[in-house]
Amino acid sequence: MATMVDVAQRAGVSIATVSHVLNDTRPVLPQTRQAVLDAIDELGYTPNTLARSLATSRTRSIGLAVSAISNPYFTEILQGVEADALEHGYSLLLADPHDDAGHERKIVQLLHERRVDGMIIAPSAHPDALLSYLGQHDVPTVFLDRLVESPAEDTFRFDQVCTENAEPMKQLVTHLAELGHQRIGLVAGLPGLSTTNERITGYRHGLAHAGLPYDERLVAHGDSQAEAAEGAAHALLSLASPPTALVTANNAMTIGALRALRGLNLSVPHDMALCCFDDFSWADLFTPRLTVISQPSKEIGAQAVQLLLERLASPGRPSRTVRLPSAFVHRTSCGCPEGSKSPESHRKGSES
Numbered sequence: 001m002a003t004m005v006d007v008a009q010r011a012g013v014s015i016a017t018v019s020h021v022l023n024d025t026r027p028v029l030p031q032t033r034q035a036v037l038d039a040i041d042e043l044g045y046t047p048n049t050l051a052r053s054l055a056t057s058r059t060r061s062i063g064l065a066v067s068a069i070s071n072p073y074f075t076e077i078l079q080g081v082e083a084d085a086l087e088h089g090y091s092l093l094l095a096d097p098h099d100d101a102g103h104e105r106k107i108v109q110l111l112h113e114r115r116v117d118g119m120i121i122a123p124s125a126h127p128d129a130l131l132s133y134l135g136q137h138d139v140p141t142v143f144l145d146r147l148v149e150s151p152a153e154d155t156f157r158f159d160q161v162c163t164e165n166a167e168p169m170k171q172l173v174t175h176l177a178e179l180g181h182q183r184i185g186l187v188a189g190l191p192g193l194s195t196t197n198e199r200i201t202g203y204r205h206g207l208a209h210a211g212l213p214y215d216e217r218l219v220a221h222g223d224s225q226a227e228a229a230e231g232a233a234h235a236l237l238s239l240a241s242p243p244t245a246l247v248t249a250n251n252a253m254t255i256g257a258l259r260a261l262r263g264l265n266l267s268v269p270h271d272m273a274l275c276c277f278d279d280f281s282w283a284d285l286f287t288p289r290l291t292v293i294s295q296p297s298k299e300i301g302a303q304a305v306q307l308l309l310e311r312l313a314s315p316g317r318p319s320r321t322v323r324l325p326s327a328f329v330h331r332t333s334c335g336c337p338e339g340s341k342s343p344e345s346h347r348k349g350s351e352s
Contacts, residue, residue: 001046002044002046003045004045006043007039007040007045010043013032013035013036017036018036021036022089023089024088059114059117060090060091060117061093061115061116061117062081062085062090062091062117062120062305063095063111063118063120064078064092064093064094064095064119064120065095065097065104065108065111065122066078066094066096066097067099067122068096068098068099068224068252071250071251072251072280073251073278073280073295074122074145074297076298076301077122077144077298077300077304078094078301079298080298080299080300080304080305081120081301081305082301083298083301083302084302084305084306088305088309093111093114093116095110097121097124101125101126101128102129104121104124104127104130105129105130108121108130108134112137117140117312118139118142118311119134119139120141120144120304120305121141121143122144122145122146125190125193125196127148131148131156134158138156140308140315141158141308141311142158142160142307142308142311143158143159143160143161144160144161144162144300145162145163145195146162146194146195147160147194148160148194150319157319158319159307159308159311160319160320161300161303161304161321161322161323162194162300162321162322162324163295163300163323163324163325164323164324165195165198165199165201165202165277165326166198166199166205168202169198169201169202169203169205169249170203170205170206171206171293172247172275172277172293173202173205173207173209173247174210175275176245176247176273176275176334177207177209178210179245179273179334179335181243181244181245182212182244183215183218183241183242184207184218184244184245184246184247185220185236185245186199186203186220186246186247187220187229187232187233187236187246187247187248187249187253187257188203188219188222188232188249189223189250189253190223190224191223195250196224199249199277200219203247218239220233220235220236222249222253224253225252225253225256226255226256226259227256228253229248229252229255229256230256230257230260231260232256233257233260233261234260234263234264237260237266237272244272244273245272245334246272246273246274246275247275247276247277248275248276248277251276251277251279251283254274254276254278254290268288269334273333273334273335274290274334275333275334276293276333277292278292278294278295279292279294279329283329283331284331286333288331288332289331289333289338290331290333291330291331291333291334294328294329295326296324303322303324
């Protein structure tokens, strides 16, 4: 079996240089790095990960705790995390907290006991126990998609990455109002999540911008899941004065709302206009095609890895929160004809 000594001799470098290439511990000239990598391939050398982790106190692994892994949005985040982690020589240990605070605390402890170097977590709506454990054990951590408040004592430093939520939601509501809708319903997410709160804020800002009153009866919580969203949509559509347009606050709830509309024999957009927060791969294949806010999910995952690597390299640096922009994707479920200009185009045209 080939050793690091064999690789060093074949590449014509020192053992230390081979170690720097394998562990990314020091910059190496590109041609030297390539010589080492070629030698590794030629000799079939496999690094002893266990021995390396014992020597460096690092396992080159990251714990990823994300609920609803089957949700395409989080699946794409996972792809972004995995690709960037692999590029930097890290493996992933993956767990699903199921948006349950107690289960979340348990699986984070299990990941920590597996000696992961750090964690990337989409926190639940009640992360107090989670924050207590992470702070007590000083675990390098990045929260993604959902933001949490820093502990009062500010002894636990963590980083966060998410997208803009309020302004994109305002944009959806404003667009529907410009199309003439005065009763716009919202199927909101799980109460307590920062994404839910921010998207409700954006919904209210959109109504205010359009000069429409806020009516709490037009907001129903779908708890970020398809089944609950189906019930929430039914409740909105059963009002004495139901909405003429719906906004759903994530892609799973879009599916639930569509099921509710189908069950009531209502068509989109003729009977009900529909706009959605979250794009997904088949949104463009629906009839009608779904008008959505598209989040840069893979970029969120990649940015989370970058923030974690920076935290590992500099544990004492100040906490950072990174927000990435979302994009309005104009299709036809809002009631606009195929090929019509996006709302931004209309506004820019009127300003010129």
